[in-house]
Amino acid sequence: MTSKPAFLFDLDGTLADTLPDLAASTNYVREQNGLAAVDDATVRSYIGDGARTLLQRALAEHEPDAQAIEAAFATYIEHHRAQCTVHTRLFPGAHEHLEQLREAGHAIAVVTNKPEQFAVPVVKFLGLDAFTSIIVSGDTLPTKKPDPAMLRYALEQLGSSSDGATMVGDGLQDVRSGKRLGVRTVACLFGYGDPAALRAEGADVFWQAFAKPAPT
DSSP: OOSSOOEEOOTTTTEEEEEHHHHHHHHHHHHHOOOOOHHHHHHHTTTTTTTHHHHHHTTTOOOOOHHHHHHHHHHHHHHHHTTTTTTTTEEETTHHHHHHHHHOOEEEEOOOOOOOHHHHHHHTTTTGGGOOSSSHHHHSSSTTTSSHHHHHHHHHHHHHTTTTEEEEEESHHHHHHHHHTOOOOEEETTSSSSSHHHHHHSSSSEEEEEEEEEEO
16 A cells, blocks of 8 residues: 555546537537537536436437437547547646645546546546556446445555545535545535535535635
8 A cells, every 4th residue: 555645536627627628529419419509507517427417418308218318429429539638628736736746655546437538538638647547437337426436446546545535526426425435525616516515515625726725
């Protein structure tokens, strides 16, 4: 086991602003299904529980069945392969904070409900692979956050203990998975989750910007 506590980071809305690319691919799928485009704020409300759930929310007007969701997912994949790194950027302060953690000897992993075929290219595009080779994606295991299995698996891959570990994320699923594993939780109020819901859920720390504690 590594001696310094590990840090586990969500990706979308936590380390990186991926919303413009997610919105572009979501609206492409909507248009292919005869629906009008929606604004970024609406797409933002769909994010957090993986691509299929995002599409289920995006196509809710059609009340899609499982077969329709799989067809929409295939369309989304085709579009998002080229789209996923067009506008995506790290949030200000993320690179510097990760560098500080690495220099201090902390193990780092990315734990995201985003499918691996998009999570890995985004991580590499943003240079996050300089800080970690451990990426646990939404299809790495049979379950996703808020199930704590993803976090547990990430810690195993890092050779780290849950003792003193921290889960950093912008969604309820991030806070809940961290709580269920019994690790410290940081809720990012600047991300895609509802700040009021995150406050109500409770976390050990709240950030108003990356690595910047919010007023209590």
